[in-house]
Amino acid sequence: MEQEGKPGAPRRELKPSMKRRMDGWDYSQPRIYMITLAVEGRRPLLGRVVGSVSASAAPGDAPRVELSPLGRWVNAEVERIPGHSPEVRVLAKQVMPDHLHMLLYVTRPMRVHLGKVVGRFKAGCNRGYREILAGQQSCPAQDTRTAPPPMG
Numbered sequence: 001m002e003q004e005g006k007p008g009a010p011r012r013e014l015k016p017s018m019k020r021r022m023d024g025w026d027y028s029q030p031r032i033y034m035i036t037l038a039v040e041g042r043r044p045l046l047g048r049v050v051g052s053v054s055a056s057a058a059p060g061d062a063p064r065v066e067l068s069p070l071g072r073w074v075n076a077e078v079e080r081i082p083g084h085s086p087e088v089r090v091l092a093k094q095v096m097p098d099h100l101h102m103l104l105y106v107t108r109p110m111r112v113h114l115g116k117v118v119g120r121f122k123a124g125c126n127r128g129y130r131e132i133l134a135g136q137q138s139c140p141a142q143d144t145r146t147a148p149p150p151m152g
Contacts, residue, residue, distance in 0.1 A: 027113040028106070032091065035102040035118060044097035045133065046071035071095050073128035077121055078102060085110065085117045 021027065039045050047067040055061040067075060078093045078100070087110045092103040106114060 021115070027115060028110040030106050030108055033104045033106065033114060035104060036099060037102075037118075037122070038099040042098040045129075046074055046095050046100070047097045049097060065094075065096055067095060070128055070132050071097075073132060074100060074125050077124040077128065080124065081117065081121055084120055088114075088117055 027033075045068065047065045049063060050066045051063040052061045053063055055063070065071075075093070075095050078090055078095075081088055081090055081104070087106055087108050089105040089107055090102060091105050092101075094101045104114070104117075110117075
């Protein structure tokens with residue numbers, strides 16, 4: 001069973017369903033990739049579902065995700081990916097209250113693998129967390145919730 005973790009950190013075994021990458025796959029080559037990232041603890045920091053499930057699909061009370069300020073930051077961060085990595089196009093995205101889906105198209109071979117692109121995106125999301133949510137905590141020095149929740 002695959003293990004994953006940060007260098008020097010205790011490693012934990014992952015269930016097959018939690019495997020993040022396919023062994024031996026070259027993630028720098030042109031392909032379409034579906035990426036799903038979740039907020040640590042599945043906390044609904046990115047927004048909330050509003051509307052009624054019994055409403056019609058017409059605008060108004062149809063179910064939808066209303067993004068929080070952090071959710072809007074994450075949404076904008078997705079749009080910035082091609083600016084950092086011109087070989088990557090964002091084909092689709094959906095920010096949910098506690099996770100994010102992206103459909104990324106690597107249009108030509110990259111010098112770095114897609115994991116580096118996603119890592120840069122996650123760093124931008126963590127920066128947003130610090131700027132938006134950490135400032136709202138009453139006592140950051142004693143509150144462990146101020147550490148950015150890893151997306152992953």
